[in-house]
Amino acid sequence: MSDTATPLDSRRLYLRLLGYVRPYWFAFVAAIVCMGISSIVEPVFPAVMKSLLDRGFSGATGRLDWLLYPLGILVFFIIRALLGFVGDYAMSWVSNNVVSELREAMFERIIRLPAHYFSDHTSGRLMSRVTYDVSGVTGAATGALTTLVKDSLSVFGLLCWLVYLNWKLTLVAIATFPFIAIAVRAFSGRLRRISRGIQESQGVITQVLQESIEGHKIVKIFGGQDYERERFVSTVQLQRRLAMRATIAAAAQSPIVQFFAAVALAIIMAVALRQAANDQTTVGGFVSFITAMLMLLAPLRRLTDINATIQRGLAAAESVFTVIDEQPELDQGTIELENIQGKIEFDSVHFTYPGATDEALKGVSFTTQPGECVALVGPSGSGKTTIANLLPRFYPVSQGAIRVDGENINDIRIDSLRSHIALVSQEVILFNDTVAANIAYGARRNASREEIYAAAKAANALEFIETMPQGFDTLVGEKGVKLSGGQRQRLAIARALLKNAPILILDEATSALDSESERRVQDALDTLMQGRTTLVIAHRLSTIENADRIVVMQHGRIVETGTHAELIVRSGVYAHLYQIQYAQEERSRDEAEKTGANDLHRHLQRQ
Structure with a gap:
């Protein structure tokens, strides 16, 4: 994979990644369904708030409304929590299976790679790919998909409720979406490049650590502790700087989203208050609209943050599939040797x-x-x-x-x-x-x-x-x-x-x-x-x-x-x-005999 992957490359990479999810489609679908139901019913709460405010505080409630409303809200949240638990567990099961399959596929390829591959690639980087990079893939393979489905349905349901309540105000909210999309796209390339750098630095960290542990005797006898510490610290610090750049790029998206959301909310409140003054909306309708708007902010923020997760996952997927796609040892032989003589x-x-x-x-x-x-x-x-x-x-x-x-x-x-x-x-x-x-x-x-x-x-x-x-x-x-x-x-x-x-x-x-x-x-x-x-x-x-x-x-x-x-x-x-070696061995024997004779002489003198 090239460092500047095109959108088409990213799509192919993501679809290939999802191919590892396919064997676990039943659990995956179950997770999506549970999360989908849990998310699509988000508008229930603001709808209850509208009914409660319009009826409950206007004196138009029935005799049991004081009990039914609290029980309804309690049951709603319990069911939603259970669906969320089942969905999260099923998705985690799929995610861990995908990690296992990718690691197995990488190891299967590594042990069949030609000898020159190991001469050209450090063992630390290979180990980092199997242990570290694969873990990052799950964010794109299942984590991002979970957020995408769950929060997209929440946004869809809440938007439908908002349109039902007041389509004019909803148009104001929707008008901010293109600006958010432009901001997200602007950060994508930077996040992918930084993620690649973090993965490379992780490989160097593993390599330095491995060499220092395996060569601890040489490090000690030649006084290499300071040198190895400097190597390790410089690499760790490089990874820290890259991680902070990634944090800046990822975190900068949230304020942008919140800014456009705040602008939309301010305009909506102004229009809604004017409508209320003209008796074009009720208190319950206004509170329900604002509640739904506020509930909309959290899934919108997560949907914008998902870009960072996807870019990290795709960068990790590039690294993983680079190993899996390496050509194994060429074996075009067809002959089976049996009972050979050994010529x-x-x-x-x-x-x-x-x-x-x-x-x-x-x-x-x-x-x-x-x-x-x-x-x-x-x-x-x-x-x-x-x-x-x-x-x-x-x-x-x-x-x-x-x-x-x-x-x-x-x-x-x-x-x-x-x-x-x-x-x-x-x-x-x-x-x-x-x-x-x-x-x-x-x-x-x-x-x-x-x-x-x-x-x-x-x-x-x-x-x-x-x-x-x-x-x-x-x-x-x-x-x-x-x-x-x-x-x-x-x-x-x-x-x-x-x-x-x-x-x-x-x-x-x-x-x-x-x-x-x-x-x-x-x-x-x-x-x-x-x-x-x-x-x-x-x-x-x-x-x-x-x-x-x-x-x-x-x-x-x-x-x-x-x-x-x-x-x-x-x-x-x-x-x-032979003459050179024979002369060297003779000198070694003479020196050994001379050393032995001197030791014996000193021993006799002490006697």
Whole structure:
């Protein structure tokens, strides 16, 4: 949606919004009927006032009028209150269901969006749209409609009564309506623009809050509290200023309406008093007219205020439907993979990330046989992780083809392709759930406890799981914060073991671990890799010396291929990288030994 939506765009947007109300039409109609009856009988009260004043204070009342008039008014207000309650409850039920449907539709689309979408949009803004913007939609979808129906009927009924009482005076009141409409229209565009700004600032607030909470350790250790506070305060203050502008724009309408109403009322009173002096109206008629006029002001004010609600709702609807209308991952595949062997072929693959100018991969070709372990090595930015992203079709290849068991992955259904691939990466994703639920995740969520136990045992995870307070039923915390890095990695390996996929991607799965954790994780990985076609993206070259084949990459191209021994003999890029790492590891060991010897010497001196 553009920022300057035309009236036609607004109508289409509003009609689309009302489409979400359609499934609940029965409750919606019931609410409208109850509110309609409650509103259309508004003239009853001024009519009773006319009869009461003309008869009750003129001595022309019957013997029971002193009782019937009060009881009539009491019954009238009780019935009106009950109808209003039923109408409000039914409309609220519809409204909450619409919110739920929109949130479900947004979440359904978000989890099926392509990977590049999440690179281009902050998670805070997405969360704000699902939690904050959707709530604003209900104002336009049901709240504004409720006011429109309820108050329009009240205005209609009261105007009919006014025409019945004195059509000349009523024309004076109606003459003010065009001026009110012009004022309302003048504020519409400004309200929509301000509402968009408020929604954007809410997304920034959510983003800053999320980053500060998740990165609290970095904030503390680098003294970032003042910086984060300034970021948060500036965004909050921006939203406050926008909210005040919206308040000014919305509140300015009421005085304008009241001004024109006051002018009309003053003229009406002057004419009515003149008519009364000429015996052209009764006291009851005059009081009834003034009462109806005063009763008319409240629904008129709400009808003018409804513009602000509609504009906020339409701005929110633009944001919501922008997400819902995003194109999901392209999936034109029709082939279902079954009992695959695990052969992988990269055939002259070129790839450029969305928005980038340089190619990340430039004609990459290699073949991995079933059950073979192929390691991808090279400096940062060489294209290793890109290969890992292309195989599960997180991104579509720009040119060339990737095949699994001879089938182009573009011809395979995405769900079918990914069901045969397991991933263990350096950045382990765990959910704030139990240990068992994190192992038996997704398609394997109904796995038996015996299967979960076996996977954890094979991943060398039982030793720490069984020491936890509730064992497999222990909550791991947000992103597994209650676990160490090695423990998180072993849960990820257990998850991959339970999936039992024939193709395995290991994306620097041990690079961030200490030596002891790396040894345990590597043992678990060795178990996981057995009988599977494995692509290993390695940072520490010592961990892939036993790979069946090593593919060396540089600047998006394959520059060397062979076993560890073959590549060392060639004295090429791999040998150079290996020598650098070997020298670094030697220095680290020498420093550790020197530190240990000094500690021992100081200990002996103290003895």
